[in-house]
């Protein structure tokens with residue numbers, strides 16, 4: 001059976017709302033993860049995204065440098081070239 005989680009939140013002064021742990025666990029997201037937020041037809045959707053390395057497309061140990069995702073290997077390779 002499909003389970004729907006629904007909650008009513010009040011936005012704070014900066015228009016932020018906090019996602020419940022239960023909702024985050026359902027999406028498989030944790031604090032500091034990145035999500036895709038879409039607004040369409042008066043509905044805002046928050047979707048978990050899998051970070052992929054900008055250079056090789058890898059998904060292992062991805063971290064962001066200047067908002068660009070890089071895997072651990074490519075970050076190490078970049079350090080050696082500096």
Ligand SMILES: [Zn+2]
Nearest residue numbers: 053056071074
């Ligand atoms: Zn990479």
